[in-house]
Amino acid sequence: MLWATRRGCHVDRTGCVWLIRRFIDGEAAFSFFEDPAEAPEGAELFDVVGARLSHGGDDCSFETFLKEYSLGDPVLAEISEIVHDADLMDEKYGRPEADGLDAVIRGMQLVLPDDQTLTGYTDAVFEGLYAYLSREVL
Amino acid sequence: MDVAVGTADKTRWLILIYHLPREPSRHRVAVWRKLKALGALYLQDGVAALPADAVTREQLEWLQLRVREAGGRATLWEAWPNTVAENQGLVAAFRAAREEGYRKVIAGAGRIRRKAELGGDEAPLLEGLARTERGFRAERRRDYFRSPLRTEAAQALRAARRTLVEGAEPTDREDVGQGG
Numbered sequence: 010m011l012w013a014t015r016r017g018c019h020v021d022r023t024g025c026v027w028l029i030r031r032f033i034d035g036e037a038a039f040s041f042f043e044d045p046a047e048a049p050e051g052a053e054l055f056d057v058v059g060a061r062l063s064h065g066g067d068d069c070s071f072e073t074f075l076k077e078y079s080l081g082d083p084v085l086a087e088i089s090e091i092v093h094d095a096d097l098m099d100e101k102y103g104r105p106e107a108d109g110l111d112a113v114i115r116g117m118q119l120v121l122p123d124d125q126t127l128t129g130y131t132d133a134v135f136e137g138l139y140a141y142l143s144r145e146v147l
Numbered sequence: 148m149d150v151a152v153g154t155a156d157k158t159r160w161l162i163l164i165y166h167l168p169r170e171p172s173r174h175r176v177a178v179w180r181k182l183k184a185l186g187a188l189y190l191q192d193g194v195a196a197l198p199a200d201a202v203t204r205e206q207l208e209w210l211q212l213r214v215r216e217a218g219g220r221a222t223l224w225e226a227w228p229n230t231v232a233e234n235q236g237l238v239a240a241f242r243a244a245r246e247e248g249y250r251k252v253i254a255g256a257g258r259i260r261r262k263a264e265l266g267g268d269e270a271p272l273l274e275g276l277a278r279t280e281r282g283f284r285a286e287r288r289r290d291y292f293r294s295p296l297r298t299e300a301a302q303a304l305r306a307a308r309r310t311l312v313e314g315a316e317p318t319d320r321e322d323v324g325q326g327g
Binding site for chain 1: 180181184185201202205206208209212213216281284285288
């Protein structure tokens with residue numbers, strides 16, 4: 010399936026890309042656009058104002074994905090807290106990892122040429138976070 | 148009298164204009180709190196300004212959505228003040244807001260350092276220091292015009308931490324070996 014979101018991915022969108030590839034759609038392909046009007050036809054939009062899979066109430070898009078796809082994995086719930094704090098910067102969950110993740114992904118944005126490349130690297134970051142938290146949570 | 152000049156000398160600003168129903172008040176509080184956290188400056192009631200960059204733009208877009216979801220109205224604008232002087236006034240107001248925050252950090256760090264020098268129970272001091280450091284990071288995130296007090300605040304925190312950590316007697320801490 011084709012998934013599409015805005016260019017210039019930060020922690021919420023890169024997290025969603027990993028989540029989609031890892032837990033929702035193993036065949037996922039991604040398109041990154043400048044303006045929602047340029048989104049490819051038939052693509053499932055996420056983290057875009059007005060999309061089903063986007064911010065809602067207090068939630069960031071990663072949290073919305075967990076709800077929409079009923080992903081009850083406690084490790085994913087932990088990651089969603091970190092993504093929330095890094096994305097919305099409201100210290101809702103007081104996750105200390107959020108500051109570090111924010112800095113790492115912002116830095117990667119600066120040195121990597123585009124979102125396809127970026128999400129390749131951030132997949133490994135989230136995979137590592139998942140493995141680490143699995144050790145602590147499960 | 149100041150004269151309007153080209154936009155090159157001016158900051159590009161984002162202006163969120165919003166109106167929320169009076170009740171329930173929690174939405175108004177949530178939006179106000181978020182704008183405060185972002186370091187936005189209220190130009191007047193329901194009109195908040197932030198310097199434009201990718202992060203502030205995105206945060207304000209989500210806030211605009213939030214206002215609409217709560218039954219309010221919100222529009223987001225990109226703007227420049229008409230004159231350089233007006234722009235400087237805005238920048239000065241932003242700097243002043245951050246300096247107030249940094250002064251609190253400097254005072255807090257100084258208090259902790261002095262208490263640490265006197266000895267005494269470390270745990271509450273470390274906790275207080277962590278809180279002050281969090282406060283510093285929050286200020287730094289919204290310090291869009293690099294207040295000169297930023298360096299001073301960072302140094303005060305480093306001095307407090309050094310005093311606390313170096314003054315500490317080695318104890319059988321459980322988390323030894325977790326680092327690296």
